[in-house]
Amino acid sequence: MLGRKFSRDTEELARIALFLSELTEHVAPRSRVRALADEPDNRILECAVTGHADLVVTGDRAMLRLGTFQGVEIVSLRAFLGRLQARG
Secondary structure (H helix, E strand, O other): OHHHHHOOOHHHHHHHHHHHHOOOOOOOOOOOOOOOOOHHHHHHHHHHHHOOOOEEEOOOHHHHHHOEEOOEEEEOHHHHHHHHHHHO
16 A cells, blocks of 8 residues: 555565564554544554653645644644754
């Protein structure tokens, strides 16, 4: 599914997954979140809160409408890239 959505082959997605895994921290949420109708989105929020994330970067409109959730800011990719550019 990701290969079709992002027009990438399996090998390239595997390389990206490996790269991203080196940047991550494993967290195991102990409480459930029911803030959104889409359950996978709730799992993302659980991980973000448990991992004390500063922000979540997403294109998901329902998540973006939240703005923040339990101290975690939710921003679009455009807003995130704008911040990086402003930092120079």
